[in-house]
Amino acid sequence: MAEMKKIRVPMREQPVENRIRNFDSVPLGYSEDEAMAEAQRCIQCKDPACETKCPVNMKIRKMVERIAEGSFKEAFLIAKEDNPIPAISGRVCPQESQCEGICTMGKKADAINIGKLGAFLGDWAMQNEVTEELHIDKRDKRIAVIGSGPAGISCAIDLRKLGYQVTLLEALHIAGGVLHYGIPAFRLPKDIVDYELSQLQKIGVDIRLNNIVGQNVMLDELRQQFDAIFIGTGAGAPRFLNIEGEALMGVYSANEFLIRINLMKAYDFPEHDTPIVCGNRVGIIGAGNVAMDAARCAVRLGAKDVYILYRRTKKESPAREEELQHALEEGIIFEELVNPTRLLGNKDGWVTGIELTRMKLGEPDRSGRPRPVKIEGSEFTMELDTVVNALGTKPNRLFLDKTPELEVTSWGGIKVNEKLMTNIEGVFAGGDATSGGATVIQALGEGRTAAASIHDYLLGT
Amino acid sequence: MTHRITRKKDLNSMDYLIEVEAPMVAERFQPGNFAVLITVPQGERIPMSIQKAEDGKITMFIKRLGKTSIELDGFEVDDSLDAVIGPMGNPPELKRYGNVVFASDLVCGHAENYALCKALQKIEGNHVISIQTFPSKDDIYPQEELSEAFCDEYYLTTLDGSQGIKGHYTDILKDFLDNGKVDIIFAGGDIPALRDLATLTKPYGVPTIVTVRQIMIDATGMCGSCRVFVDGEMKLTCIDGPMFDAHKLDFEDIINRLAMFKKKESQAMEYYNRKTGAK
Numbered sequence: 001m002a003e004m005k006k007i008r009v010p011m012r013e014q015p016v017e018n019r020i021r022n023f024d025s026v027p028l029g030y031s032e033d034e035a036m037a038e039a040q041r042c043i044q045c046k047d048p049a050c051e052t053k054c055p056v057n058m059k060i061r062k063m064v065e066r067i068a069e070g071s072f073k074e075a076f077l078i079a080k081e082d083n084p085i086p087a088i089s090g091r092v093c094p095q096e097s098q099c100e101g102i103c104t105m106g107k108k109a110d111a112i113n114i115g116k117l118g119a120f121l122g123d124w125a126m127q128n129e130v131t132e133e134l135h136i137d138k139r140d141k142r143i144a145v146i147g148s149g150p151a152g153i154s155c156a157i158d159l160r161k162l163g164y165q166v167t168l169l170e171a172l173h174i175a176g177g178v179l180h181y182g183i184p185a186f187r188l189p190k191d192i193v194d195y196e197l198s199q200l201q202k203i204g205v206d207i208r209l210n211n212i213v214g215q216n217v218m219l220d221e222l223r224q225q226f227d228a229i230f231i232g233t234g235a236g237a238p239r240f241l242n243i244e245g246e247a248l249m250g251v252y253s254a255n256e257f258l259i260r261i262n263l264m265k266a267y268d269f270p271e272h273d274t275p276i277v278c279g280n281r282v283g284i285i286g287a288g289n290v291a292m293d294a295a296r297c298a299v300r301l302g303a304k305d306v307y308i309l310y311r312r313t314k315k316e317s318p319a320r321e322e323e324l325q326h327a328l329e330e331g332i333i334f335e336e337l338v339n340p341t342r343l344l345g346n347k348d349g350w351v352t353g354i355e356l357t358r359m360k361l362g363e364p365d366r367s368g369r370p371r372p373v374k375i376e377g378s379e380f381t382m383e384l385d386t387v388v389n390a391l392g393t394k395p396n397r398l399f400l401d402k403t404p405e406l407e408v409t410s411w412g413g414i415k416v417n418e419k420l421m422t423n424i425e426g427v428f429a430g431g432d433a434t435s436g437g438a439t440v441i442q443a444l445g446e447g448r449t450a451a452a453s454i455h456d457y458l459l460g461t
Numbered sequence: 462m463t464h465r466i467t468r469k470k471d472l473n474s475m476d477y478l479i480e481v482e483a484p485m486v487a488e489r490f491q492p493g494n495f496a497v498l499i500t501v502p503q504g505e506r507i508p509m510s511i512q513k514a515e516d517g518k519i520t521m522f523i524k525r526l527g528k529t530s531i532e533l534d535g536f537e538v539d540d541s542l543d544a545v546i547g548p549m550g551n552p553p554e555l556k557r558y559g560n561v562v563f564a565s566d567l568v569c570g571h572a573e574n575y576a577l578c579k580a581l582q583k584i585e586g587n588h589v590i591s592i593q594t595f596p597s598k599d600d601i602y603p604q605e606e607l608s609e610a611f612c613d614e615y616y617l618t619t620l621d622g623s624q625g626i627k628g629h630y631t632d633i634l635k636d637f638l639d640n641g642k643v644d645i646i647f648a649g650g651d652i653p654a655l656r657d658l659a660t661l662t663k664p665y666g667v668p669t670i671v672t673v674r675q676i677m678i679d680a681t682g683m684c685g686s687c688r689v690f691v692d693g694e695m696k697l698t699c700i701d702g703p704m705f706d707a708h709k710l711d712f713e714d715i716i717n718r719l720a721m722f723k724k725k726e727s728q729a730m731e732y733y734n735r736k737t738g739a740k
Binding site: 181 | 489499506528544546547548678686688700720722724729732
């Protein structure tokens with residue numbers, strides 16, 4: 001193997017000193033030449049493991065081969081066969097634990113940068129106005145898809161391609177779900193999300209904003225109006241710590257922090273109306289992707305010291321490798337092996353600090369990661385003026401409370417069978433609403449599975 | 462979906478009324494529901510009380526208080542809002558309560574007063590008492606926007622005594638409570654006044670249900686910004702409220718947290734004034 005081929009074609013990025021002052025994309029994307037060079041590193045395995053590790057089983061080998069030849073349109077169409085939004089998944093998939101993690105090249109050299117090649121194809125198609133040529137045979141049956149996040153998008157596309165009349169209901173005033181309100185623009189530029197949604201409309205999906213199922217539209221009504229329903233309502237409700245001081249000002253759920261910034265564009269205040277108050281010493285509780293997103297947003301809002309407060313160590317962080325690396329480059333400080341016990345405030349009701357307990361790593365728990373164990377008497381305090389709780393989210397009870405007929409698990413996830421049908425005939429569900437919180441690509445895959453199940457269901461097979 | 466303004470008029474020097482086309486909200490509105498407005502595409506999502514809903518239109522009472530409400534005041538009939546979303550929140554049960562009071566002292570509370578009195582009066586067995594407090598004679602809303610036509614007893618108070626009874630609604634309620642005249646009290650408006658109301662009614666054991674204002678963004682249970690504490694338990698104003706048992710609410714927390722974005726609110730106002738050349 002030539003030495004050159006061992007190393008990835010580097011991804012050009014905004015230099016750290018620039019990017020910490022804006023919300024523009026950090027990776028600048030491969031050029032056509034760079035994409036070809038990176039694709040040419042692929043040794044075209046006979047049994048491509050990357051494909052088996054892909055939650056939607058993209059035909060990665062063929063896709064990469066076409067890129068290597070410079071046949072971008074063909075490559076794009078191959079990607080689209082299994083993945084309706086490669087520009088998005090390429091940016092947000094945890095490739096290191098999927099396709100790239102098992103890449104044969106990765107055993108002795110750098111794995112092929114499959115994620116960035118996928119993103120390249122999506123971007124290339126957008127720039128060159130290349131789309132799939134679809135011949136949609138009309139079917140009369142009507143389907144409602146609730147939620148316009150990754151699961152809803154993929155389900156709606158597949159059903160529309162099959163010819164069904166698809167209505168996509170979104171609770172917020174902007175479609176895209178977590179792709180819009182959750183993931184910051186420096187990781188997933190919003191014009192890409194908007195473009196993918198405009199493609200949905202172009203093929204005839206009816207997107208209805210401000211339709212809050214459970215609040216101003218009831219599931220029952222939808223069941224009367226539609227022949228089948230897919231619920232892709234995600235896991236958009238914050239979990240709180242339930243510790244003292246959580247009501248203090250300057251304490252946010254990561255959802256609030258990110259919704260203000262991503263959906264409402266608080267970083268552009270006062271040009272945009274929604275404000276955000278972010279101080280100089282920010283503590284982010286948790287170390288997943290959402291925590292990294294919140295931390296990197298805080299840096300961009302001008303915070304001087306941003307801490308990730310985590311009860312394990314960097315090594316156990318569930319965040320994508322790229323996010324972790326970007327966060328560290330941007331000066332985020334990892335305060336490892338600490339667990340919050342209470343938040344401290346001043347007489348005006350503003351947060352002033354946090355009390356933490358030192359932890360050590362014990363035996364592996366069910367997740368396979370070492371269990372953090374409290375070190376008795378190790379409490380200490382840290383001065384902070386902003387605290388963001390990024391301990392994860394759960395399915396929104398606004399929808400679930402108003403649909404008691406829908407069976408849920410003890411933690412509020414919607415119960416489904418192997419065909420992703422809920423206990424209600426003709427009502428299917430997938431994505432974070434059933435899993436509780438997984439990846440975009442997982443949700444996307446489940447949206448596709450549900451679409452296939454709905455098709456079978458409507459055909460009576 | 463366009464949300465055209467069909468009627469707009471001043472209620473007093475600070476408050477105005479606006480009627481907009483919002484068929485989805487109007488069709489499903491129940492007294493106590495609120496709407497979320499977005500005035501312009503770069504605007505914020507603001508919760509707003511609804512006075513009435515008819516013919517696909519909703520009417521709201523709004524105070525010229527911050528950037529958004531002042532900007533919206535610049536809109537005229539036939540202009541359109543970017544979005545009118547809802548109805549949001551949980552309305553109270555419309556049933557026979559007996560002697561039921563609705564008391565209000567601020568714009569949002571007055572809208573709810575009107576909506577709820579009108580609905581409760583239609584239910585047999587209810588004796589509806591409406592109390593509306595204004596600072597002074599000049600601040601009193603036009604007669605047709607008051608709740609007087611929809612209640613069995615009506616009391617108008619002004620803080621300076623320039624018209625109606627002198628004092629705040631809490632002053633009148635004390636007599637009612639002493640006379641054992643009240644079965645349940647609903648109230649909306651100024652939060653510190655609602656706290657005082659809770660303190661007043663608690664010893665009498667009269668159920669007191671108040672509308673809470675707290676800062677909201679999505680108003681669908683996603684952000685947690687509008688969290689309040691009811692008997693120590695965290696609730697969200699948007700999806701669990703906006704009406705709560707006043708005797709169980711942590712008012713200090715609500716009042717505190719409402720101030721979180723004060724500085725930003727004045728910044729937004731200054732920026733808007735500079736941009737529009739207003740003084």
